[in-house]
Amino acid sequence: xxxxxxxxxxxxxxxxxxxxxxxxxxxxxxxxxxxxxxxxxxxxxxxxxxxxxxxxxxxxxxxxxxxxxxxxxxxxxxxxxxxxxxxxxxxxxxxxxxxxxxxxxxxxxxxxxxxxxxxxxxxxxxxxxxxxxxxxxxxxxxxxxxxxxxxxxxxxxxxxxxxxxxxxxxxxxxxxxxxxxxxxxxxxxxxxxxxxxxxxxxxxxxxxxxxxxxxxxxxxxxxxxxxxxxxxxxxxxxxxxxxxxxxxxxxxxxxxxxxxxxxxxxxxxxxxxxxxxxxxxxxxxxxxxxxxxxxxxxxxxxxxxxxxxxxxxxxxxxxxxxxxxxxxxxxxxxxxxxxxxxxxxxxxxxxxxxxxxxxxxxxxxxxxxxxxxxxxxxxxxxxxxxxxxxx
Amino acid sequence: xxxxxxxxxxxxxxxxxxxxxxxxxxxxxxxxxxxxxxxxxxxxxxxxxxxxxxxxxxxxxxxxxxxxxxxxxxxxxxxxxxxxxxxxxxxxxxxxxxxxxxxxxxxxxxxxxxxxxxxxxxxxxxxxxxxxxxxxxxxxxxxxxxxxxxxxxxxxxxxxxxxxxxxxxxxxxxxxxxxxxxxxxxxxxxxxxxxxxxxxxxxxxxxxxxxxxxxxxxxxxxxxxxxxxxxxxxxxxxxxxxxxxxxxxxxxxxxxxxxxxxxxxxxxxxxxxxxxxxxxxxxxxxxxxxxxxxxxxxxxxxxxxxxxxxxxxxxxxxxxxxxxxxxxxxxxxxxxxxxxxxxxxxxxxxxxxxxxxxxxxxxxxxxxxxxxxxxxxxxxxxxxxxxxxxx
Numbered sequence: 001x002x003x004x005x006x007x008x009x010x011x012x013x014x015x016x017x018x019x020x021x022x023x024x025x026x027x028x029x030x031x032x033x034x035x036x037x038x039x040x041x042x043x044x045x046x047x048x049x050x051x052x053x054x055x056x057x058x059x060x061x062x063x064x065x066x067x068x069x070x071x072x073x074x075x076x077x078x079x080x081x082x083x084x085x086x087x088x089x090x091x092x093x094x095x096x097x098x099x100x101x102x103x104x105x106x107x108x109x110x111x112x113x114x115x116x117x118x119x120x121x122x123x124x125x126x127x128x129x130x131x132x133x134x135x136x137x138x139x140x141x142x143x144x145x146x147x148x149x150x151x152x153x154x155x156x157x158x159x160x161x162x163x164x165x166x167x168x169x170x171x172x173x174x175x176x177x178x179x180x181x182x183x184x185x186x187x188x189x190x191x192x193x194x195x196x197x198x199x200x201x202x203x204x205x206x207x208x209x210x211x212x213x214x215x216x217x218x219x220x221x222x223x224x225x226x227x228x229x230x231x232x233x234x235x236x237x238x239x240x241x242x243x244x245x246x247x248x249x250x251x252x253x254x255x256x257x258x259x260x261x262x263x264x265x266x267x268x269x270x271x272x273x274x275x276x277x278x279x280x281x282x283x284x285x286x287x288x289x290x291x292x293x294x295x296x297x298x299x300x301x302x303x304x305x306x307x308x309x310x311x312x313x314x315x316x317x318x319x320x321x322x323x324x325x326x327x328x329x330x331x332x333x334x335x336x337x338x339x340x341x342x343x344x345x346x347x348x349x350x351x352x353x354x355x356x357x358x359x360x361x362x363x364x365x366x367x368x369x370x371x372x373x374x375x376x377x378x379x380x381x382x383x384x385x386x387x388x389x390x391x
Numbered sequence: 392x393x394x395x396x397x398x399x400x401x402x403x404x405x406x407x408x409x410x411x412x413x414x415x416x417x418x419x420x421x422x423x424x425x426x427x428x429x430x431x432x433x434x435x436x437x438x439x440x441x442x443x444x445x446x447x448x449x450x451x452x453x454x455x456x457x458x459x460x461x462x463x464x465x466x467x468x469x470x471x472x473x474x475x476x477x478x479x480x481x482x483x484x485x486x487x488x489x490x491x492x493x494x495x496x497x498x499x500x501x502x503x504x505x506x507x508x509x510x511x512x513x514x515x516x517x518x519x520x521x522x523x524x525x526x527x528x529x530x531x532x533x534x535x536x537x538x539x540x541x542x543x544x545x546x547x548x549x550x551x552x553x554x555x556x557x558x559x560x561x562x563x564x565x566x567x568x569x570x571x572x573x574x575x576x577x578x579x580x581x582x583x584x585x586x587x588x589x590x591x592x593x594x595x596x597x598x599x600x601x602x603x604x605x606x607x608x609x610x611x612x613x614x615x616x617x618x619x620x621x622x623x624x625x626x627x628x629x630x631x632x633x634x635x636x637x638x639x640x641x642x643x644x645x646x647x648x649x650x651x652x653x654x655x656x657x658x659x660x661x662x663x664x665x666x667x668x669x670x671x672x673x674x675x676x677x678x679x680x681x682x683x684x685x686x687x688x689x690x691x692x693x694x695x696x697x698x699x700x701x702x703x704x705x706x707x708x709x710x711x712x713x714x715x716x717x718x719x720x721x722x723x724x725x726x727x728x729x730x731x732x733x734x735x736x737x738x739x740x741x742x743x744x745x746x747x748x749x750x751x752x753x754x755x756x757x758x759x760x761x762x763x764x765x766x767x768x769x770x771x772x773x774x775x776x777x778x779x780x781x782x
Contacts (some may be wrong), residue, residue, distance in 0.1 A: 040598060049515075049706040052542065082612055083610070097515060113471070124444055127514060128517050202589060222433070223473075238438075245474055315441065317768075
């Protein structure tokens with residue numbers, strides 16, 4: 001009953017209370033992992049469809065009653081739990097489809113006496129097939145969007161999480177640096193990304209995506225374009241370490257960087273440095289934008305420059321949400337909120353130049369008690385392969 | 392208007408007609424890929440969550456009117472489409488969250504004059520947040536489950552799909568054989584799976600999962616258990632080639648296989664062979680079970696043996712669904728249906744033995760005009776590492 005949980009139940013209870021919820025259902029990979037202290041079910045990590053069904057885990061948490069917590073897993077999920085015991089006392093590994101998960105979750109609630117619960121769940125991924133079952137089984141239930149309260153619960157990272165993010169960043173940057181070393185004249189963007197993926201896998205990362213440009217081009221999907229002598233390569237890639245995500249960008253050139261290339265990257269470095277100077281506990285997150293954009297405005301190539309900063313952790317854009325403008329809804333919600341030690345921020349600047357191409361750095365910066373610490377903070381200049389391979 | 396589609400529009404129109412649907416929304420990775428002739432958006436392939444939203448593509452198809460087809464993609468999905476043009480004429484890459492995808496899809500339908508469409512969609516993954524938008528935007532709409540009709544559309548593979556499945560199987564088995572060669576005394580199950588993942592990545596596969604046992608144990612999750620001399624290893628793993636899935640199992644032993652080990656694997660081979668003998672166009676799928684189980688019943692170790700067969704393609708269990716018993720709903724739906732050339736079947740037999748461990752083969756067998764062809768049909772005996780590494 002007083003078991004130690006991997007998150008603050010006080011904070012979660014308060015968040016549920018403020019949202020008007022009695023019960024939480026978490027089903028996304030990142031929120032299930034968070035509430036279960038690191039657990040991700042390896043079997044369905046990369047694909048959820050099986051037969052006519054879809055894997056839908058339900059981590060159920062009852063406000064103020066951790067003894068009533070439950071977990072509904074897949075029909076074969078004993079495989080995962082045998083190597084990673086989880087804290088809820090009530091566990092059912094029975095479901096091969098979303099309605100079955102919802103049915104078992106509803107039964108857990110009914111058996112605990114909840115006939116008209118106010119359930120906070122994730123409507124962006126809770127499927128209609130599961131929603132219909134809840135409506136039938138718990139006709140008195142009402143539903144609340146849990147997305148933001150779960151984001152808030154995850155906003156400040158603990159030391160174990162910071163270590164995971166640091167290791168993710170280190171492995172990701174090492175992978176990029178090794179890939180730049182590997183590049184040879186005439187390899188395609190697709191081949192470079194294949195090598196990057198291999199370097200990530202070698203380092204135990206779970207590869208997520210890679211954006212790439214070569215030479216004076218701006219399409220960022222891996223293509224069949226071959227790199228020529230003296231052309232640049234931009235890599236912007238994501239990889240997970242124990243679920244925690246690094247999303248960073250580094251630059252390479254197949255030859256000696258020109259003075260213009262150096263100028264462009266130096267301008268980016270100055271903006272990235274300005275952004276960091278704003279980072280310390282108590283400063284509002286929007287200050288990162290203000291100082292970065294102030295420096296950006298003084299850059300010779302400012303007209304083609306773009307700056308973005310956003311929280312990162314188990315997903316790519318999370319609290320603190322600082323993005324001043326952009327397409328992602330509510331992206332600047334936390335701009336006026338003080339930063340806290342343990343928040344982690346992805347800081348990115350890019351410039352496009354018609355003769356050089358797409359130049360970008362993206363860094364991972366944690367807020368610390370005394371200011372900030374950048375994770376994987378190397379390889380930020382022009383990475384140049386062994387001259388013998390340049391041809 | 393008479394553009395060549397990557398699937399049979401005649402068949403799809405007929406399936407929609409029989410389901411009572413006017414319109415199809417496909418949103419799962421496998422069905423989007425199928426309808427768009429191989430397209431998968433690389434950026435969201437491994438994670439769908441971003442900010443408060445969730446990536447939800449919508450491939451919209453209007454029965455009999457391919458000119459009205461549309462695709463709603465993510466806000467950055469121009470990156471994917473620039474290297475893989477798709478056939479629908481109406482494309483919107485605008486959505487950062489499920490409601491936005493549903494809104495744009497509804498607008499496409501309304502602009503084409505559909506105010507009360509009968510929409511077939513995938514309720515196992517269509518989120519309630521998107522369902523609410525459709526209810527508001529198209530209050531006259533009704534909804535139908537598209538899962539089975541899409542499975543049926545994919546049931547018989549064309550030559551390009553068969554080639555992809557064959558390449559997936561070849562790469563997967565090569566990866567397992569290379570991993571068995573790599574195994575050294577004292578490595579852990581987790582280290583073996585890391586090597587297997589690396590071997591898959593080297594061969595261009597998208598690693599999905601691995602089940603493993605070592606020695607006389609039966610827990611199939613990768614664990615910290617270390618392999619000892621003369622112990623067996625079972626590998627059962629999935630990997631994708633261009634989206635197409637191979638899911639196969641092979642055996643290794645860290646020493647010379649004992650006569651008992653040989654007997655167990657020979658019994659499995661005899662059951663796998665019996666299953667294949669039933670495979671040809673026109674034979675009902677249930678015949679695979681009948682012949683396999685007949686042989687199984689004659690095996691000395693039959694009491695601890697299990698046989699399963701099921702269709703495979705873009706997902707792990709699909710048509711023809713033959714599983715005689717088991718937890719997956721409707722798993723034997725196609726047992727009485729004649730097999731067709733181009734169907735692909737995963738055939739698996741395992742036996743557990745207290746002194747030896749978990750022994751399994753899983754093969755991929757395509758139905759051909761003249762009978763069957765097994766893909767990646769090697770490495771089916773006891774794979775033994777270089778003796779120098781056995782110690």
